[in-house]
Amino acid sequence: MKARPELIFIYDHFYPDFTAGGPVTSLGTLSDLLSEDYNVSIITGAFAFATKQIMPGIAPDSWTRWKSVRIWYATSLKSISAAFSSFDTGCQVTVYLNGIYSVRFFLIPLIILGRRRCNVIVCPRGMLQRGALKRGKLKKKFICHC
Numbered sequence: 001m002k003a004r005p006e007l008i009f010i011y012d013h014f015y016p017d018f019t020a021g022g023p024v025t026s027l028g029t030l031s032d033l034l035s036e037d038y039n040v041s042i043i044t045g046a047f048a049f050a051t052k053q054i055m056p057g058i059a060p061d062s063w064t065r066w067k068s069v070r071i072w073y074a075t076s077l078k079s080i081s082a083a084f085s086s087f088d089t090g091c092q093v094t095v096y097l098n099g100i101y102s103v104r105f106f107l108i109p110l111i112i113l114g115r116r117r118c119n120v121i122v123c124p125r126g127m128l129q130r131g132a133l134k135r136g137k138l139k140k141k142f143i144c145h146c
Helices: 022-034 077-085 103-114 130-134 137-144
Strands: 006-010 039-045 063-066 069-074 093-098 119-123
Touching: 006 022, 006 103, 022 039, 039 077, 039 103, 069 077, 077 103, 093 103, 103 119
Parallel strands: 006 039, 006 093, 039 069, 093 119
Antiparallel strands: 063 069
């Protein structure tokens, strides 16, 4: 029997953090649906969007489960790197970077992934639309021109 390919979602926020809005819900639905055909994992932050405090009821800096999906709630850059080191890299691994303006959950993973052989999908999720670019102009202008 052939092993299922790995699919790793990376985003700053995930359940149980409902305060981060729509991307949490869409990632939850997408990961739940794809878990039938892929070994789905999520690397996310341990901190709630609204309070910036570690979310109660999670197990930070270790693999845990949400439905049929493995989740790593990272508390630091070192923790994100540790999550990546638990994967064999290669053509059977696809990493989905959700969003483009996060140093911890876009830029650092992109640098780490540059040294590994895996497929990378970058999903800006509307972050490059004209209206979105007007908010937080300085940071976005710097990132877009790098």
